[in-house]
Amino acid sequence: MTYRDSHGRTLQDYPRPSVAVDTAVLSVLPDGRLAVLLANDGDDARLPGTFVHPGETLARAALRALRDKTGVDGREPRQLHVFDAPDRDPRGWVLSVAHLDAVPYRALDFDAGRAELRPVDEVRGLLYGHDEIVRMAVERLRDDYAASPDPAQLMPGTFTLRSLQNLHESVLGIDLPRDTFRRTMEPQLSTTGGIERGGVGKPARTFRTR
Amino acid sequence: MTYRDSHGRTLQDYPRPSVAVDTAVLSVLPDGRLAVLLANDGDDARLPGTFVHPGETLARAALRALRDKTGVDGREPRQLHVFDAPDRDPRGWVLSVAHLDAVPYRALDFDAGRAELRPVDEVRGLLYGHDEIVRMAVERLRDDYAASPDPAQLMPGTFTLRSLQNLHESVLGIDLPRDTFRRTMEPQLSTTGGIERGGVGKPARTFRTR
DNA sequence: CAAATAGTGTCTTTTAGACACTATTCG
DNA sequence: CGAATAGTGTCTAAAAGACACTATTTG
Numbered sequence: 001m002t003y004r005d006s007h008g009r010t011l012q013d014y015p016r017p018s019v020a021v022d023t024a025v026l027s028v029l030p031d032g033r034l035a036v037l038l039a040n041d042g043d044d045a046r047l048p049g050t051f052v053h054p055g056e057t058l059a060r061a062a063l064r065a066l067r068d069k070t071g072v073d074g075r076e077p078r079q080l081h082v083f084d085a086p087d088r089d090p091r092g093w094v095l096s097v098a099h100l101d102a103v104p105y106r107a108l109d110f111d112a113g114r115a116e117l118r119p120v121d122e123v124r125g126l127l128y129g130h131d132e133i134v135r136m137a138v139e140r141l142r143d144d145y146a147a148s149p150d151p152a153q154l155m156p157g158t159f160t161l162r163s164l165q166n167l168h169e170s171v172l173g174i175d176l177p178r179d180t181f182r183r184t185m186e187p188q189l190s191t192t193g194g195i196e197r198g199g200v201g202k203p204a205r206t207f208r209t210r
Numbered sequence: 211m212t213y214r215d216s217h218g219r220t221l222q223d224y225p226r227p228s229v230a231v232d233t234a235v236l237s238v239l240p241d242g243r244l245a246v247l248l249a250n251d252g253d254d255a256r257l258p259g260t261f262v263h264p265g266e267t268l269a270r271a272a273l274r275a276l277r278d279k280t281g282v283d284g285r286e287p288r289q290l291h292v293f294d295a296p297d298r299d300p301r302g303w304v305l306s307v308a309h310l311d312a313v314p315y316r317a318l319d320f321d322a323g324r325a326e327l328r329p330v331d332e333v334r335g336l337l338y339g340h341d342e343i344v345r346m347a348v349e350r351l352r353d354d355y356a357a358s359p360d361p362a363q364l365m366p367g368t369f370t371l372r373s374l375q376n377l378h379e380s381v382l383g384i385d386l387p388r389d390t391f392r393r394t395m396e397p398q399l400s401t402t403g404g405i406e407r408g409g410v411g412k413p414a415r416t417f418r419t420r
Numbered sequence: 421c422a423a424a425t426a427g428t429g430t431c432t433t434t435t436a437g438a439c440a441c442t443a444t445t446c447g
Numbered sequence: 448c449g450a451a452t453a454g455t456g457t458c459t460a461a462a463a464g465a466c467a468c469t470a471t472t473t474g
Contacts, residue, residue: 010301015264016226019305054225054303058294082289082307084268091220093264095229097292162425180464182427201425202471372452390437392454411452412444 018092021062022049022130023077023099024137025070026120027108028154028170033119034141036134037103038126039069040114046127047134048072048115049096062099071111075153077101080136083129096128100137102152145171149185150209158192160204161185228302231272232259232340233287233309234347235280236330237318238364238380243329244351246344247313248336249279250324256337257344258282258325259306272309281321285363287311290346293339306338310347312362355381359395360419368402370414371395 024047025037038045050065052058062077077099084095108117123134144151145168154167165181189207197203212220234257235247248255260275262268272287287309294305318327333344354361355378364377375391399417407413 012302014228014261016228017262017264018224018226019229051224052227054227055296057296058292058305079292082268082292086265086267092222095268160426177464178426179428179466180462183463197472198425200423200473202427204426370453387437388453389439389455390435393436407445408452410446410450412454414453 015093018094019052019058020049020094020096021052021058021065021077021099022047022096022128022133023062023066023074023101024080024130024134025066025072025074025101025103025108026137026141027103027105027117028167029105029117029119032166032170033121034138034170034173035117035119036123036137037066037070037072037108037110038116038118038123040116041127044125044127045116045118047098047130058097058099062101066101070115072103072108072115074101075103075107078140080133080140088128098133098136100140102141102154104154104156106156142172147184149188153209155209158194158206158208160196160198160206162204164207225303228304229262229268230259230304230306231262231268231275231287231309232257232306232338232343233272233276233284233311234290234340234344235276235282235284235311235313235318236347236351237313237315237327238377239315239327239329242376242380243331244348244380244383245327245329246333246347247276247280247282247318247320248326248328248333250326251337254335254337255326255328257340268307268309272311276311280325282313282318282325284311285313285317288350290343290350298338308343308346310350312351312364314364314366316366352382357394359398363419365419368404368416368418370406370408370416372414374417 027035027037029035037048039048048065048069050061050068052061058079059077063074066072066074078101080098080100082095082097086093088094088096110117120134120138123131125131126134141152149164150167155164161182164185165176165178168181169176188210190210192206192208194206195203196206237245237247239245247258249258258275258279260271260278262271268289269287273284276282276284288311290308290310292305292307296303298304320327330344330348333341335341336344351362359374360377365374371392374395375386375388378391379386398420400420402416402418404416405413406416
């Protein structure tokens with residue numbers, strides 16, 4: 001059955017845009033800097049993206065692009081914004097749905113030949129205006145990390161409050177007071193009963209997200 | 211010049227989705243209830259929407275749909291979410307970009323034969339799962355109205371603090387303490403120097419948004 | 421023991437809210 | 448004057464932050 005509108009036309013009779021997805025994968029480097037995953041495009045860099053295929057959701061397309069363009073397994077792409085300026089793309093009418101995905105550094109097994117992790121402070125001059133997407137992604141992630149512990153699940157299963165605070169400071173780009181951080185976050189966590197002896201100093205209790 | 215990809219194909223060689231926009235126009239009724247503009251669709255109701263045309267932005271398409279389906283002049287549609295389930299629409303592959311637009315009641319000159327304003331508390335059973343869009347629109351507008359005075363510019367050019375508070379209470383769906391509201395909002399407003407004599411009681415100074 | 425880190429008591433500052441008072445109008 | 452609304456002083460409660468203290472480990 002083909003559906004027809006009041007003029008007897010089907011969906012195929014109207015021009016349609018191409019729809020792309022571009023994803024800012026954010027992660028925290030071992031040195032504590034917040035970074036974004038970029039794909040090489042000739043001499044330039046861009047966010048990994050692709051056109052959406054029939055029968056595919058946007059999130060699925062975003063994950064496929066990450067895998068195909070960078071070798072990375074993404075997790076849960078979230079929509080940020082649809083870029084829709086009609087003359088954005090010289091190839092024609094293309095809408096691009098920007099996404100954010102947060103992936104732990106330890107799970108980022110990217111193909112160094114085709115991709116790089118660049119600290120967000122050093123992102124400038126990406127192709128297709130992707131700087132703006134990075135900016136929106138960082139802002140969204142920072143909003144998420146303002147009040148609750150590791151909402152994007154970047155920590156491993158169990159962790160100490162100190163390591164959780166380090167993560168939050170990396171994401172937010174600011175230092176946090178240790179005592180206030182503990183008082184805010186501890187009630188939102190579960191204790192594992194475990195202890196982590198990290199070398200010098202009093203061993204720390206370990207927690208997990210609830 | 212037609213751009214070709216690495217397989218020598220153009221954008222036209224790939225299947226593309228139809229892209230629709232659906233807009234929740236929110237407004238405050240004279241009785242103080244927050245309401246959404248619905249378009250009649252046979253015996254049922256839905257948010258006004260349309261397919262996006264070539265050369266047109268999403269916001270422009272949303273405004274066109276409001277005008278054509280309800281007779282309303284919208285203002286500044288903002289994106290909420292892209293609904294992308296591949297089997298959403300029986301007519302085929304259709305992405306729908308949900309929008310929010312806030313319009314003052316006094317500017318809502320809608321066509322009563324084709325449209326209605328329904329209090330958001332009474333919205334249930336809209337076509338195409340549009341209940342969910344209304345829910346998202348209300349949530350977003352409430353977030354906006356939590357901390358700053360009339361961010362969607364629903365008030366006229368000058369207004370008293372009491373009338374501003376009434377608006378905020380309508381949008382948020384809760385009562386606010388009068389003294390705290392004043393102390394939060396007044397520093398974010400400019401005085402006009404004007405006075406509004408509203409009948410009984412001390413006349414109120416008028417303000418405008420900065 | 422010194423150094424280092426975990427964990428916490430307590431004081432101060434800030435902010436939101438409660439409450440009540442004064443100010444100014446209409447009828 | 449009484450009723451009604453505008454505007455504000457002040458107290459309390461809650462939350463965030465500063466600071467310093469105790470606790471427990473390694474070397």
